[in-house]
Amino acid sequence: MDGTKDASPSSKLHTRLRLWEFPDCYIFEPIDGLADLYLSVSRASGTMNLVEELPPRGQSTPKVQTVYGVIGVLKLAVGSYFLVITDRDCVGSYLGHAIFKVTGLKVLPCNNALNTTSAEQKKMETELSELLDAAERTIGLHFSYDINLTLSAQRLHDLGDEYKSFPLWRQAEPRFLWNSYLLEPLIENKLNQYLLPVIQGSFQNIHAEVGSEKVTVTLIARRCMRRIGTRMWRRGADAEGYAANFVESEQIMQSKGFTASYVQVRGSMPFLWEQIVDLTYKPSFDIVRQEEAPRVLERHFHDLQKKYGAVLAVDLVNTGGGEGRLRERYAKSIEPILSEDVRYVHFDFHRVCGHIHFERLSQLYEQIKDYLKKHRYFLINDKGEKIEEQTGTVRTNCIDCLDRTNVTQMQNFAKLSLLNCESCPNWHTGNVAGIKRVLFSVWANHGDAISIQYSGTPALKGDFVRYGKRTTEGILNDLRNALSRYYLNNFVDGTKQVNTDFVDDAPNVNFL
Known part of the structure; x- marks a missing residue:
């Protein structure tokens, strides 16, 4: 980094910055009292340095606005592009720390070199501009200035003091760090106070009174960045x-000083398969390099075990047809690694539950309740002492890992004994029904957010998740959303996936 001043040793992140747009540079002026130095960024080359004062105004008046963080820097064929947060909404708190949703993004180009580059380079940069448009439209981005949102409550609790002293970006779980690549130029320049970790997914924080008790329910979705993409264009x-x-x-869930957390995961069937879009409503499934399925699947589950402990794979796909072929490959490929710590359960959701009898999911619960009770959940008391520990997770899939999966995950939690926690006396006694109404609402929103990011529409079967029953309006909404998915799959998502693949192959960050 150019300049004579070093970055502040403080790792406290800047929460508000005044952005000055001068003809030859951008200046970020901290207005939160955390530092006296300004960050200067060259509009010609993107180089960064810390300065003590603003440059001379000159004849033109610089444009000024307040921004709430720098998401990072995207380097393309010619020039660099800074992504800054122009608007944010506080959506609640995570373990006592404020969480914000990004509601406005702006791209600051540092590409004056275009004035002197070749026509071919200019054409390339113009074609790549769609990526920048996609960046500004990215949805579901959340962040905190004070806590590592990429880690679960249990993992945060178990961090050592030394690790907790690291800047937030160094604490982050790489799988869920949406702006990992974008942060690299800031990391190289040791600009810790500007390194803001961001996740893509959803965050909900609801405070409710259930009887005489105050209960806080938080539900977080952390989307993995390692195989990002759109619905039918990114499978397996x-x-x-x-x-x-x-x-x-x-x-x-938080009440009476107790904090309880339960983590589940979802994901496509973990072997090589695809679904080629061909204008049919439901394109056929193709299993690629079948002989590699056991190896790929073993790597996937080995990684899950390292992060979560024991794993129960719940497979919700149909027994017959194309889904049936995928189920057979999954069941056969996972067989060599089945053990006390890796279990596989198949439950034909459509055959058992049909389109309206989702209460029959209780049959699945009977098959897995011993696992849920054995591996428990994370629980701390009002002194921060760990009373319970979650030692395994449930990995659920259907084909899209959206609709059937969301219904099932919500039911798993609703059935979990956490709602009648024997370790925290009188926590929810007599109020389980009221708490479930809150849970139904947040899980419906949760499913919609994940579905919109992957498929472009809200989740199907959302009426059951929200109200505990199927409704005529819900069935009609499912029809509309299914038709919208067909249109998006065939006429929109391909372009989005091309943009994603380009960035994924070059700098490994994705805009969707």
């Missing part, structure tokens, strides 16, 4: 075992 797993639409869902 890659050769490293990273699965499409992999999402960690954490449910937190």
Whole structure:
């Protein structure tokens, strides 16, 4: 980094910055009292340095606005582009720390070199501009200035003091760090106070009174960045075992000084398979390099075990047809690694539950309740002491890992004994029904957010999740959303996936 001043040793992140747009540079002026130095960024080359004062105004008046953080820097063929947060909404708190949703993004180009580059380079940069448009439209981005949102409550609790002293970006779980690549130029320049970790997914924080008790319910979706993409254009797993639409869902409940957390995951069936879009409503499934399925699947589950402990794979796909072929490959490929710590359960959701009898999911619960009770959940008391520990997770999939999966994950939590926690006396006694109404609402929103990011529409079967029953309006909404998905799959998502693949192959960050 140019300049004579070093970055402040403080790791406290800037919460508000005044952005000055001068003809030859951008200046970020901290207005939160955390530092006296200004960050100067060259509009010609993107180089960064810290300065003590603003440059001379000159004849033109610089444009000025307040921004709330720098998401990072995207480097393309010619020039660099700074992504800054122009608007944010506080959406609640995570373990006592404020969480914000990004509601406005702006791209600051540092590409004056275009004036002197070749026509071919200019054409390339123009074609790549769609990526910048996609960046500004990115949805579901959340962040905190004070706590590591990429880690679950249990993992945060178990961090050592030394690790907790690191800047937030160094504490972050790489799988869920949406702006990992974008932060690299800031890391190289040791600009810790500007390194803001961001996740993509959803965050809900609801305060409710259930009878005489005050209960806080938090539900977080953390979307994995390792195999990101759109619905039919990104299926299965890659050769490293990273699965499409992999999402960690954490449910937190707080009442009477106790904090309880339960983590589940979802993801595409973890072997190589695809679905080629061909204008049919439901394109056929193709299993790629079948002989590699056991190896890819083993890598996937080995990674899950390292992070979560025991794993119960719940497979909700149909027994017959194309889904049936995928189920057979999954069941056969996972067989060599089945053990006390890796279980596989198939439950034909459509055959058992049909379109309206979702209460029959209780049959699945009977098959897995011993696992849920054995591996428990994370629980701390009002002194921060750990009373319970979650030692395993449930990995749920259907085809999209959206609709059937969301209904099932919500039911798993609703059935969990956490609602009648024997370790925290009188926590929810007599009020389980009221708490479930709150849970139904947040899980419906949770499913919609994940579905919109992957498929472009809200989740199907959302009326059951929200109200505990199927409704005529819900069935009609499902029809509309299914038709919208067909249109998006065939005429929109391909372009989005091309943009994603380009960035994924070059700098490994994705805009969707």
